[in-house]
Amino acid sequence: MEVRARAPGKIILAGEHAVVHGSAAVAAAIDLYTTSSLRLLPAGEDGGAGAVELDLRDSGLTFSWPCSRVRAALGEVGGKAGAPTPCSPDELAAVAKLLEGQEIPEAKIWLSAGLSAFLFLYTSILGCRPGKAVVTSDLPIGAGLGSSAAFCVSMSGALLTAAGAVGVAGGSGDEEWELFGKDDLELVNQWAFQGEKIIHGKPSGIDNSVSTFGSMIKFKKGELTNLKSRNPVKMLITDTRVGRNTKALLAGVSERASRHPDAMASVFNAVNSISEELSSVVELAAEDEIAITTREDKLAELMEMNQGLLQCMGVSHSSIETVLRTTLKYSLVSKLTGAGGGGCVLTLTPTLSAHTVLEKVATELESHGFRCFKVEVGGRGLQVCRA
């Protein structure tokens, strides 16, 4: 049997980084997915124990670990599917050893964090059983749209389904994909968080939560509130194509916070107020043009304020500033999304803005070498399909 699980990426409308330090943040799922397919394999044909295989389709790379080697490195692991536990320093060291023999091209060395998360999740949930996972993704990787969380959520969903630890609860309205029940989603989310910790260092948990549960959420100190956005929030996304690494950016903000604890506490507090206000504005129902414009003006102003505070944290970048300046020429407000330092920028596209303006701004942004695309905001979280 093959299990396929897909999990969405996300945008953060307000509160990135500050959320790691206890502030509220607002995030929404987007309609770009990472899909993990998993097939358990019989033991090796030669009477051997078989292998754990990972095929990263988009990068054209495949990895294979003989089960005997996995067992020698990690001992008798597995059987923990129902009780997520963090990756201990010893386990992380053993996983790092398993990566040593693999040929990871220098230009893609950033994949090693994802490979470590995969090995940890696979062996914790399924033990040393042979199997093959194939991963594909619509998301740009390392660009602020939560590819790391979508990878961990889709992989945890597929592994837990194969282990029989979670089961499908019903249809999603889409013939191909089915949904999990709330408790099962909770279990997937907890495992995905353990994987995200390997990739991010100290994640807040917002990315894996929104990827698992979908929709638009307010998230504060691990508590999730579903936001009912009665009017659509429309965003243009610009990928600056400047690569960056969430773990390093998180560490940079934490170092700044330890150098300037009082000032940074005020910054995080201001972000908290922005996220709280933004989450109530999102829920406002706007029925006429004046109400729609008022709501969008408030959202824009809050995003602009949040961007200023992200600059204070030291996570903006000259490419992000170019996007801000370019969109401002067309009276459109933007802010970075995710960890910053490059990656993606959100531009609020007001309901009443002319189509021609949006085309012009996208053309100008693309003339800088950036890539623009539109996404649907606030859709489904994790979905599964068994073939």
Ligand SMILES: Nc1ncnc2c1ncn2[C@@H]1O[C@H](COP(=O)(O)OP(=O)(O)O)[C@@H](O)[C@H]1O
């Ligand atoms: N499809 C994937 N295959 C393998 N690793 C992945 C995949 N998607 C994400 N990752 C891992 O997550 C890392 C990117 O995560 P991160 O720096 O948090 O950026 P973001 O989550 O914004 O895309 C990659 O360097 C890689 O280790």
Ligand SMILES: C[C@@](O)(CCOP(=O)(O)O)CC(=O)O
């Ligand atoms: C910066 C942060 O708030 C979001 C990181 O998102 P991304 O990995 O850049 O997509 C970190 C976190 O909340 O774990």
Ligand SMILES: [Mg+2]
């Ligand atoms: Mg990430």
